[in-house]
Amino acid sequence: MLQPYLPLVFMFLLAGAFALFSVTAAPYIGPRRYNRAKLDAYECGIEPSPAPIVGGGRMPVAYYLTAMLFILFDIEMVFLYPFAVSADKLGLFGLVEIALFVATVGFAYAYVWRRGGLDWN
Amino acid sequence: MTTAELLADDPIWLILIKVVGIFAFLVVMTLFMINWERKVVARMQQRPGPNRVGPNGWLQSLADGLKLAFKEDIRPVLADKWVFFLAPVISCIPAFVAFSVIPIGGEVSIFGERTALQLVDLPVGVLVVLACSSVGVYGIVLSGWASGSPYPLLGALRSAAQVISYEIAMGLSIVGVVMFSHSMSTSDIVKAQGNLWFVVLLFPSFAIYVISMVGETNRAPFDLPEAESELVGGFHTEYSSLKFALFFLAEYVNMVTVSALASTLFLGGYQTPFGLGSLWSGFDNGWFGLVWFVAKTLFFLFVFIWLRGTLPRMRYDQFMRLGWKVLVPISLVWIVAVALVRALNNSGEFSQQQFLIILGVVLGVLVLLSLLLPDRKVEEDPNAVPITGGGFPVPPLDLEVPKAPTRRTPVVANLPKEPVAVTASKEASDGDV
Numbered sequence: 001m002l003q004p005y006l007p008l009v010f011m012f013l014l015a016g017a018f019a020l021f022s023v024t025a026a027p028y029i030g031p032r033r034y035n036r037a038k039l040d041a042y043e044c045g046i047e048p049s050p051a052p053i054v055g056g057g058r059m060p061v062a063y064y065l066t067a068m069l070f071i072l073f074d075i076e077m078v079f080l081y082p083f084a085v086s087a088d089k090l091g092l093f094g095l096v097e098i099a100l101f102v103a104t105v106g107f108a109y110a111y112v113w114r115r116g117g118l119d120w121n
Numbered sequence: 122m123t124t125a126e127l128l129a130d131d132p133i134w135l136i137l138i139k140v141v142g143i144f145a146f147l148v149v150m151t152l153f154m155i156n157w158e159r160k161v162v163a164r165m166q167q168r169p170g171p172n173r174v175g176p177n178g179w180l181q182s183l184a185d186g187l188k189l190a191f192k193e194d195i196r197p198v199l200a201d202k203w204v205f206f207l208a209p210v211i212s213c214i215p216a217f218v219a220f221s222v223i224p225i226g227g228e229v230s231i232f233g234e235r236t237a238l239q240l241v242d243l244p245v246g247v248l249v250v251l252a253c254s255s256v257g258v259y260g261i262v263l264s265g266w267a268s269g270s271p272y273p274l275l276g277a278l279r280s281a282a283q284v285i286s287y288e289i290a291m292g293l294s295i296v297g298v299v300m301f302s303h304s305m306s307t308s309d310i311v312k313a314q315g316n317l318w319f320v321v322l323l324f325p326s327f328a329i330y331v332i333s334m335v336g337e338t339n340r341a342p343f344d345l346p347e348a349e350s351e352l353v354g355g356f357h358t359e360y361s362s363l364k365f366a367l368f369f370l371a372e373y374v375n376m377v378t379v380s381a382l383a384s385t386l387f388l389g390g391y392q393t394p395f396g397l398g399s400l401w402s403g404f405d406n407g408w409f410g411l412v413w414f415v416a417k418t419l420f421f422l423f424v425f426i427w428l429r430g431t432l433p434r435m436r437y438d439q440f441m442r443l444g445w446k447v448l449v450p451i452s453l454v455w456i457v458a459v460a461l462v463r464a465l466n467n468s469g470e471f472s473q474q475q476f477l478i479i480l481g482v483v484l485g486v487l488v489l490l491s492l493l494l495p496d497r498k499v500e501e502d503p504n505a506v507p508i509t510g511g512g513f514p515v516p517p518l519d520l521e522v523p524k525a526p527t528r529r530t531p532v533v534a535n536l537p538k539e540p541v542a543v544t545a546s547k548e549a550s551d552g553d554v
Contacts, residue, residue: 056416
């Protein structure tokens, strides 16, 4: 049953092998002349900012909101696909259902818009 | 015989040939595209562009790629070792896998074996492309996070937010196409466009797709993650040598993939354009389909370059507003409109093609009119900086110079005592870094 997916696996393996080979080989092919400045975080030549990013680093909360909204709308999008495939078979019933569905999501969308969830400042 | 059945009895050697062929095609397209982009942008800016390496400079990107391989591979001390190492791989693999569902040609025979010029034909073909582009975001976010440096982190977050925002618009624009083809399989979508391309039938979907494919691949005018003046190089600032090359490769392969998907969904994929098939039946040959397909894909790739040569970069809030407040509602309304038209058509009252084209034109006119609406009036701020006749803001005459902020003291976190191969005399002669 999964046989049609076999070429995808081959493609995955080839691309993976190529990429892994590249990242593994990179340190051995190139020269190795390190110094402290080279290994520091790159901030255009000034002293790197003191807070270590990995671990204790913080990031703007707006990105989390975008991620949550993405999940919401992505799921909505995925629900629309099965409807789209069989839209003609479902006929008027499908049309009414999808209009209700989009209206429901549209209501939530209008709420987010009104609360400023889509603004970026 | 459907494409899926045709592909199901492919022997292993044929699958391997196709895999290697598509891989090579994508790499060659990347090398070609980098060069082509530089040349076209150069033409637009009245300069020659690369013209030294190879005939007319066409081997420039190959030379650049080889040069990158022999550059020093740097891993910053603050970087997370394994994630930093794996991030280029994670962003590279889905870029290649996404292309495998694209039909690049019609039915042909290779060494006596009847087959279609397509690696796989899945009933969920379009979803594979969307899924792969979502997984590619992991590579971006992880590379930025693992670099242990502020610019890559900000660039990665921007990039991820951008890709996922525009992916919604992209996915919604595809729904209209699926409604007409009754299938998500890419080869069925191409076959459903035998009479009329979806670009005519579903023009608003096409417009939304083209805009969001530029946003999705982080290209100009939406290349905010790489805004040099703000973020240095974006998420791959700390990467060098072949690791950087992999990110570059992934970006260009993604461009090729979205362009190929655009021609599959809206321009009839490998089908002969403009009724040329009636002139000479050889045009409909499977191998000739490859030519049409590449031509259509190159058209979209040219659009990418054209946009980059023409438009200035957008501001981030403008960009997010376009994605969330313009493209998403328009696509939702358009989907409901298409569903309505199809239902009416099935009840046999209208000719849906006329109806849809008229609707598309009306929608286009509405969008154009909305651009003419005046902006909201901004309240005059009495404390605002006055603007002189020349249009430049000048500071007020009684300007107080603000007190300089106290300087932060740098904290050196977890630096090893003596980095690997450092020569003390060299460092001393360079001055303290």
